[in-house]
Amino acid sequence: MQIKVLYFARIKEAVNYSSEDVDLPETVETITALKHWLAQRGEVWANLFSGKLVVRAAINHTLVDDLATFESGDEVAFFPPVTGG
Amino acid sequence: MQIKVLYFARIKEAVNYSSEDVDLPETVETITALKHWLAQRGEVWANLFSGKLVVRAAINHTLVDDLATFESGDEVAFFPPVTGG
């Protein structure tokens, strides 16, 4: 399935871009699975997404936990713990 | 001993004046004793000071409880529970 993935703050700086459209294998439909899939792209990605860092996720602009599932056409965002206010 | 006594709010309205100098017998030196002494002045005073109503007291501008003692020359104030803010 195809989804849009967005990156923010230090994650955006590490991957060096802010959004991309990705085409996922059918088995990748949870945040956890997507993190594993991204972690296999290379060292930078492994550092970010293999679990050493806390990376929060949102699906279609709502905060979710790692067990949440997404569907084709969804917007998934990854970012560090928030620090506003 | 001689002290100054002040009345506020509904107590002031009931006794119909706001302050007086009183000359007390030697045994009257606590707030409790002063309330009893005032209660003997008549019906209005008995209604206010014989314990049916909550009457707060201050000695020299500091809130005190009924066991507090005062000295000659002190300013004692009686008032209902406060309702500012």
Next chain:
Amino acid sequence: MRLHSFPLLPVVSVVKVQIEDFDVGEVLASVRRDHPQIGAIVSFVGLVRDMNDHQSVTTLTLEHYPEMTEKSLQAIVDQAQQRWDIMDAVVIHRVGTLKPLDQIVLVVISSAHRQAAFSACEFVMDYLKTQAPFWKKETNNESERWVEAKSSDDQAQARWQSTRQ
């Protein structure tokens, strides 16, 4: 609780009892000015409502005990400044005759972090409500009455005696 990690600033506390109205924006600006250690400002404004205890209110008159009032407010602010790591504190309370929508009281607390400012501001209001010598009389077209003290205010104050937050 007073762990200043920055050079100690002179802590200012201002306590005023006045007939005139106050300008909250102006007070906040005066608290902010030149204090880059301040990260949080919490303020409380109390207003006259047009209904209280199911009775309509046309005027609200505040009586106080002039020689005691500012001293008692200052003692409350001193307690807050001892108890929390706060910086400036401003308390302004009006007296005289007010009407619905009028401002009655303002409490402003600044601090490096928000929790101290929130707690101290609520503490000052809870103590002011139960300790400072003000009395309210309400009128409407039919009658006048002294406002009764509320047990909920006593309970609000009592919370602070058992917690150190």
Next chain:
Amino acid sequence: MRLHSFPLLPVVSVVKVQIEDFDVGEVLASVRRDHPQIGAIVSFVGLVRDMNDHQSVTTLTLEHYPEMTEKSLQAIVDQAQQRWDIMDAVVIHRVGTLKPLDQIVLVVISSAHRQAAFSACEFVMDYLKTQAPFWKKETNNESERWVEAKSSDDQAQARWQSTRQ
């Protein structure tokens, strides 16, 4: 907790994310106006400090997730309005590059009684700090760094999950 003893007013909530500064006095005046049921207004202002985690701060840049930010703030305000008997709520959060002494965030809550307003205002700030998609980067003359999330903020938010006050 929503026990309105007066005719229900339309409850207003305003959520804004903006680059421009805001005027707290003006916002407070807009919340007060024509609402004689309001007895209490609690406000919080967050400011840029010149020191954070023992490092000096020259600029603070706030990044956010535009499509999500206002929605997330609105959800926090909705929760507060469901949980407490409050009236209006205003949240304004700035983004872009700020410097020490600048205002970052404003939360204003009005209600009939003070406790609901205090609790709701602190609740909104605690949730905003841990749920709304903002990220801070600080610079000084030597370096730049992303601000780390604080466990004290997580703890502050967690308090509300076990209490209903």
